[in-house]
Amino acid sequence: MVSLSVILFPPLLIAFLLVMERVEEPLRRPASPREVTEFLDTATAGEVDTLARSGIRRALFRWRRRRGKRSATANPPLV
Numbered sequence: 144m145v146s147l148s149v150i151l152f153p154p155l156l157i158a159f160l161l162v163m164e165r166v167e168e169p170l171r172r173p174a175s176p177r178e179v180t181e182f183l184d185t186a187t188a189g190e191v192d193t194l195a196r197s198g199i200r201r202a203l204f205r206w207r208r209r210r211g212k213r214s215a216t217a218n219p220p221l222v
Contacts, residue, residue, distance in 0.1 A: 174203050182206050 174182075182203060186194070190209070194202035 169204065169207070170200065174199060178203065185210075 179199070182190070186202070186206060187209070190202050190206050193205055
């Protein structure tokens, strides 16, 4: 059992670190002035509330996620 833990721990740790890198990447990217302007023009009431409560970073995250879902459903891939 110990040898199995010793063998599996490093690959699982590396996999976790790679996943966390992908999660953190959008959070490290600063907001451009164009994005902030577009956010203020198209934000929903919930996103503006998030801006007031949690700051621009979390509000832009919600807005980017909504915008990404909308564009993914608006233009389905052609097969």
